[in-house]
Amino acid sequence: MIKKLQKRSWAEPYKMKMVELLKQTTRGQRSRAIKAAGYNTFLLKSEDVYIDLLTDSGTNAMSDRQWSALMLGDEAYAGSNSYYKLEKAVQKFLWLQIFSAHTPGRGAENILSRILIRKGDVVPGNMYFTTTRLHQELAGGTFEDIIIDEAHDPTNEFPFKGNVDLEKLTRLIKKHGAKKIPYVSIATNVNMAGGQPISMKNLKELRKFTKQHGIRIIHDMTRVAENAYFIQQREKGYEKKSVKDIVKEICSLTDGATMSAKKDALVNIGGFMATNEWDVFEEARNLVVIYEGLHTYGGLAGRDMEAIAVGIEESLNDRHQQARIGQVEYLGQQLESYGIPIVKPIGGHGVFVDAKAFLPHLTQDEFPAQTLAAELYIESGVRTMERGMVSAGRKPNGENYYPKLELVRFTIPRRVYTQAHMDVVAESAAAVFARRNKIRGLKVVYEPKYLRFFQARFERK
Numbered sequence: 001m002i003k004k005l006q007k008r009s010w011a012e013p014y015k016m017k018m019v020e021l022l023k024q025t026t027r028g029q030r031s032r033a034i035k036a037a038g039y040n041t042f043l044l045k046s047e048d049v050y051i052d053l054l055t056d057s058g059t060n061a062m063s064d065r066q067w068s069a070l071m072l073g074d075e076a077y078a079g080s081n082s083y084y085k086l087e088k089a090v091q092k093f094l095w096l097q098i099f100s101a102h103t104p105g106r107g108a109e110n111i112l113s114r115i116l117i118r119k120g121d122v123v124p125g126n127m128y129f130t131t132t133r134l135h136q137e138l139a140g141g142t143f144e145d146i147i148i149d150e151a152h153d154p155t156n157e158f159p160f161k162g163n164v165d166l167e168k169l170t171r172l173i174k175k176h177g178a179k180k181i182p183y184v185s186i187a188t189n190v191n192m193a194g195g196q197p198i199s200m201k202n203l204k205e206l207r208k209f210t211k212q213h214g215i216r217i218i219h220d221m222t223r224v225a226e227n228a229y230f231i232q233q234r235e236k237g238y239e240k241k242s243v244k245d246i247v248k249e250i251c252s253l254t255d256g257a258t259m260s261a262k263k264d265a266l267v268n269i270g271g272f273m274a275t276n277e278w279d280v281f282e283e284a285r286n287l288v289v290i291y292e293g294l295h296t297y298g299g300l301a302g303r304d305m306e307a308i309a310v311g312i313e314e315s316l317n318d319r320h321q322q323a324r325i326g327q328v329e330y331l332g333q334q335l336e337s338y339g340i341p342i343v344k345p346i347g348g349h350g351v352f353v354d355a356k357a358f359l360p361h362l363t364q365d366e367f368p369a370q371t372l373a374a375e376l377y378i379e380s381g382v383r384t385m386e387r388g389m390v391s392a393g394r395k396p397n398g399e400n401y402y403p404k405l406e407l408v409r410f411t412i413p414r415r416v417y418t419q420a421h422m423d424v425v426a427e428s429a430a431a432v433f434a435r436r437n438k439i440r441g442l443k444v445v446y447e448p449k450y451l452r453f454f455q456a457r458f459e460r461k
């Protein structure tokens with residue numbers, strides 16, 4: 001039968017020049033490996049993994065332009081030419097004037113939190129991020145979640161689940177006074193909400209509101225390009241604007257930013273802080289000397305700054321984002337076509353599977369998400385990550401948190417895997433789904449004191 005032309009597909013805007021060979025293991029090898037890893041995918045050796053969807057952080061494939069930029073790295077201790085190239089890229093594309101402290105993202109968070117937060121301050125934000133919140137707390141502040149309620153509901157299909165609820169912010173100002181709020185912390189494409197965007201309309205309203213109260217907006221721009229792509233696709237008036245122009249507009253509505261370049265900026269390590277305030281810059285430039293290095297390298301090699309400068313520009317290409325987010329969407333649709341329950345809308349950097357709905361016969365104490373991640377690995381060597389009760393940890397009084405969401409995150413590294421890999425992932429998940437009734441839960445045999453999800457160990461019940 002001849003097929004009728006119904007659609008025009010996208011394709012990756014690149015071709016492959018070098019490949020990394022993958023190792024395939026047998027089911028028996030994988031069963032032994034996951035048992036030895038205490039049924040925790042963080043404790044697997046990467047050589048035992050076939051398709052690695054643990055995280056999109058630092059797992060990107062660099063382009064030939066980035067690899068050749070590495071050779072131009074100026075490793076001078078002071079005044080490195082690579083620093084000025086990166087500064088220029090930040091000013092040109094991200095619209096922030098003064099720039100410093102290019103360390104991994106959490107290094108920039110540490111410095112900015114120390115400068116802006118006083119003991120007793122309140123820092124509102126559109127959902128927490130693990131390292132961001134911890135630095136705010138270590139600086140003496142308290143985080144307050146002001147994201148819209150829709151963000152906490154996995155079945156709600158609202159297109160901008162990263163939006164701020166201005167009512168919640170108004171209540172915080174009434175309660176604490178604007179002086180106690182050094183800034184509002186805004187993440188673009190909110191990681192913990194499942195890679196969900198904030199709309200330009202909401203950000204504009206927030207800008208107007210914070211200006212009236214003399215409060216800064218500090219932007220976690222780790223995934224700003226992915227957010228811009230969603231604005232282009234979903235927000236009225238932005239259909240014809242480029243990702244590059246939308247990113248510029250987002251950044252122009254903020255006062256400063258921290259960035260983990262390991263995500264959108266397409267490198268394996270690095271980050272930075274940028275600001276439009278001279279006083280803040282001066283103090284950051286001073287603090288970075290204590291914690292990392294001179295302000296013209298701040299903990300990074302010259303070659304890494306070169307790769308970030310090129311990566312920022314490449315990340316703003318419309319076709320790159322179309323293929324990047326298109327691939328995530330493709331995997332989400334494949335999973336859905338097998339009846340697998342996922343968080344909607346499909347996010348920017350990964351697909352989140354609802355483990356409670358996948359394994360309804362397990363109680364939350366039997367760790368459905370941890371169990372499902374282990375089963376996926378045994379099935380096919382695909383490595384995913386738990387985002388549920390294990391990640392949520394314990395309250396200060398020692399009781400477990402019981403989070404509403406019990407999710408397994410299939411995070412997609414940028415420019416690394418093909419659509420065929422996505423098919424294999426979806427089929428593997430479908431094979432586990434077909435035998436879901438026979439799956440037994442897990443019990444804890446070892447639990448570390450902090451951030452237990454990284455190192456906890458389990459056994460089958």
Ligand SMILES: *Cc1c(COP(=O)(O)O)cnc(C)c1O
Pocket residue numbers: 057104105106107129131132187191220222259260261262263270271
């Ligand atoms: C990864 C991440 C960070 C921390 O960055 P690192 O480079 O890993 O230190 C901060 N914010 C968000 C939203 C992130 O995803």
